[in-house]
Structures are given as structure tokens and as C-alpha cells.
Amino acid sequence: MPELPEVETTIRQLKTEVLNRTFVDFWTDTPKIIKKPKNINDFKKQIIGKKILNLRRKGKNIIFDLSESKSLLIHQKLTGHLLFGEWKLLNNKWVPAKKNALAEKINSYIHLLFVFDNNKMMALSDLRKFAKVELWDKDKLENSDVFKKIGIDPMDKNFTFKGLKEILKNKKGPIKKILMNQEIIAGIGNIYSDEILWDSKIHPLTKISSLEDKELKKIYLSIKKILKKAIKLKGESFSDYRLPSGERGNFDKERKVYRRENQQCFRCKNSIKRVKINNRSAYFCPFCQKNDL
Numbered sequence: 281m282p283e284l285p286e287v288e289t290t291i292r293q294l295k296t297e298v299l300n301r302t303f304v305d306f307w308t309d310t311p312k313i314i315k316k317p318k319n320i321n322d323f324k325k326q327i328i329g330k331k332i333l334n335l336r337r338k339g340k341n342i343i344f345d346l347s348e349s350k351s352l353l354i355h356q357k358l359t360g361h362l363l364f365g366e367w368k369l370l371n372n373k374w375v376p377a378k379k380n381a382l383a384e385k386i387n388s389y390i391h392l393l394f395v396f397d398n399n400k401m402m403a404l405s406d407l408r409k410f411a412k413v414e415l416w417d418k419d420k421l422e423n424s425d426v427f428k429k430i431g432i433d434p435m436d437k438n439f440t441f442k443g444l445k446e447i448l449k450n451k452k453g454p455i456k457k458i459l460m461n462q463e464i465i466a467g468i469g470n471i472y473s474d475e476i477l478w479d480s481k482i483h484p485l486t487k488i489s490s491l492e493d494k495e496l497k498k499i500y501l502s503i504k505k506i507l508k509k510a511i512k513l514k515g516e517s518f519s520d521y522r523l524p525s526g527e528r529g530n531f532d533k534e535r536k537v538y539r540r541e542n543q544q545c546f547r548c549k550n551s552i553k554r555v556k557i558n559n560r561s562a563y564f565c566p567f568c569q570k571n572d573l
């Protein structure tokens with residue numbers, strides 16, 4: 281699933297293309313992706329003619345602020361990724377108009393497509409079709425339960441060590457699970473929680489209550505360091521995520537533990553191991569990330 285660095289990358293690249301553009305048409309073959317309004321014709325009627333005034337991230341959500349005080353929310357979920365370019369409809373299937381990265385198979389599962397006033401398009405490629413699209417009144421979205429539940433953003437200037445300590449006070453459970461809880465910290469998932477814990481030399485199953493201040497501080501610094509680095513490298517692409525251009529992110533080469541089971545740890549040369557936490561895998565080095573569990 282795209283995490284903070286991937287969502288941020290998508291927004292930064294889309295911003296250069298869609299800002300101040302107006303939606304002139306919309307197509308889908310999977311109406312269930314549109315959750316709000318539920319009627320697909322209502323959605324189409326409401327989106328056409330709206331201009332994109334701003335693009336921003338809230339956790340893993342992409343928010344397009346539109347004219348007439350509307351906001352379009354897109355959550356790419358498991359396998360969805362937004363693409364930007366031009367396509368042609370051939371035998372009821374959208375194919376890229378030009379031979380470029382958009383032609384890669386992973387970018388071909390197009391189930392939503394928006395057309396802009398310059399004939400350019402934004403499409404959602406989504407193999408599993410779990411993505412979510414909602415059209416809101418802007419103020420209602422800001423005050424919605426969905427938004428209120430989203431935890432602090434690690435890229436926010438208010439994300440300080442003191443603030444993090446306060447947020448984690450009285451929390452229970454293994455640190456990996458806490459890092460991935462969107463209601464505590466927004467945007468970190470399976471990949472970056474593994475990378476952050478390897479970087480800070482903390483075992484993923486360590487109980488949060490047993491962490492000392494100096495260990496929390498290491499985790500805090502690693503969160504900022506790893507996410508910043510991943511944004512700089514435009515995210516990861518070992519599974520479905522691609523940039524709006526269809527190209528791959530470059531974090532894959534930099535990862536230290538995620539999906540590296542039985543490969544050598546870059547620090548101590550021992551084997552990377554995998555452990556299950558709530559049906560999710562955690563990858564870690566049992567030597568570097570030794571904690572008294």
C-alpha cells in the first residue's frame with residue numbers, strides 16, 4: 281500500500297500538472313470505488329466543471345480542494361495509484377496514447393479516468409479495486425470523523441520529540457503496531473515501520489511501555505530521517521506503486537530489511553528474519569535489533 285512517501289510523491293508530481301485545471305469529463309467501469317455521493321451520475325454531474333485549487337495530503341489521503349468549496353478525497357488503498365497522461369479507449373480498454381512508462385502492465389488496470397480542460401487525463405490504475413473516492417463539502421470533510429481520527433503527521437512541524445512522547449504516553453502494544461496505527465501517527469505502514477525500526481535498532485515486538493527515553497528519541501529521529509529519504513527517492517515500487525508518470529520510485533535499492541528475509545543485514549552480516557504481528561510480517565535483524573522482550 282502506498283505510504284506517506286508515495287502519497288507525498290504522487291501529490292508533488294500531480295501538482296505540477298493539475299493545479300488550476302478544470303474537470304470536463306469522467307469515466308469509470310467500477311462505480312463501487314465512488315463512495316460519496318453513492319450515485320455515479322450525481323458524482324459525475326458534480327465533479328464536471330470544478331476547478332482544482334489546491335492539492336494536499338492528509339495521512340495517506342490525497343485531497344483535491346476544488347472550486348465551489350468542494351474537496352475530492354482519494355485513498356489509493358492496497359494496489360491503487362494515480363497516473364497522469366493521455367489515453368485512448370480501444371475495445372473498451374484505456375491504452376496510453378504514447379509509448380512511455382504508462383504502458384507498463386501494472387499501470388494498465390484503469391478503472392477511473394478524469395479528463396481535464398487541456399485534454400490531459402488523470403487515471404486510477406487499481407488491480408484489486410479497493411481504492412476509495414469521495415466528494416465532500418470542504419468544511420464537512422475538515423470536521424468529519426474520518427479526519428478527526430487521523431493522527432499527527434510526521435512531516436508536520438508540530439511533530440516534535442516532546443509531542444511524540446506525549447502522544448505515546450499510556451499506549452500499549454508492540455512498537456511496530458503503534459507506528460502503523462493511523463490514529464496515532466499518520467502515514468507509516470508496513471514498509472517504513474520496518475525500515476524505521478532497523479534504523480533505530482529496536483526490535484519490532486518491543487513493548488512500547490518498556491522503551492526508554494533514549495530509545496524513543498532514536499525512533500523519533502529515524503522516523504524523520506527514513507521518511508525524508510524515501511520522499512527524496514520518490515517512494516518504493518516493489519509492488520504496485522508507481523509515480524503519476526508511470527515510473528518507479530527509487531527507494532527499493534535503499535531498503536535495509538523490508539522483504540529481505542534470509543538476506544544479510546547491511547550492518548552486522550547476520551540473516552534478516554521475519555516475524556508475524558497481527559497477520560502482517562515484520563522484517564528485522566535479530567542481532568542489531570535486540571531488545572529485552
Ligand SMILES: [Zn+2]
Nearest residue numbers: 545548565568
Ligand atoms: Zn544486523
